[in-house]
Amino acid sequence: MPLRFATIFRAQSAMGLREWTAWLLLALVLSLGASQIVRAQRGDEVDARPQYQPKGGMAFEQPGQNFPGSAFYYLDDTGSLERPTAAVLDSGAAGLGAGAGMVRGLVINGSPIDQGRALQCLTAAIYYEAAMEPDAGQQAVAQVVLNRVMHPSYPNTVCGVVYQGSERASGCQFTFSCDGAMARAPSPTYWARARRVAERALAGYVYRPVGTATHYHTTEVSPYWAPSLDFIGTIGAHRFYRWQGAAGRGLAFNARYLGGEPYPGPKPRAGLTLAGGVDPLDPLVLAKAYEAARLKAEADNAVVLEAQRLGRAAPSAGHGSSGSHVPAYAPDIAQRGGESAVRGSNLPDNSQVRPEYRNSGQWIRQPGT
Known part of the structure; x- marks a missing residue:
């Protein structure tokens, strides 16, 4: 049992x-x-989430999606571009760039569309170049972008600087704009963090440790141009450089921001043809062009000052040691005298102004005579 x-x-x-x-x-x-169901739902949410770069531009720039004042409606309404007090216009940190010269703060005073585009482009540069870096690394990247905006060798807009060369398959100034990185949807959390850094930079904040840096590269690479520039220091995952000579001094960063921000995204792809095999965006080519332009401007200014000292008429623009820049006229105009035949003083008088009023606005008697 x-x-x-x-x-x-x-x-x-x-x-x-x-x-x-x-x-x-x-x-x-x-x-x-x-x-699997949850992942599919999350994937749908990511696909449905507004991308960094809306197709066809920002909402208020699309036909049928705007109304009077819509630019103010769609742009940031939190006062992020509010002008700061003087106490926050620089980082106050003695840093790597202390001996490399300082730059002034750049304040975006353009139209609401200019402000919105500048904020969008600078945020993108910070996010795709330094999303995972500490605040110092992101501020350094933002300062390099704004340094270029203030330098005559680069475009005078934030978007123009960020997407310079983006029409190329390679060789763009900021690699994310041409290497396919922007195909990834940005993380909302890290995008918001990059945006805060951009807002502060566009309000006039200066990150002093990078000084007048206009170039940087990651610590994992060693570009050919690095030994020809002055090394400032390493911040986060990037090494920062400034140009040697006058191009890298603070006085060179004198361009005023005038607005006119272009489309806030990469340019359409186009074939790259290098004249004589020279890349116009090469850092060393840009430095030589700046130095040549500076020396020419100084020489022209010296001629003007000498003429003023001797009491002579200063030479007109375009008439210097390099020769007169006279356009090539068609054969019939050249036979009639060329340049002298088309001067304003020789044009026919078709004016309807009465003779007694034609000298209006001119001196009756020259002062001192």
């Missing part, structure tokens, strides 16, 4: 183990199915 009870108990135990295994497998299948 005891043997029979032991056999029945073993059978029940075996049956319980099989049932337990079946329930476990069923639970595993259900959990995997649920996770």
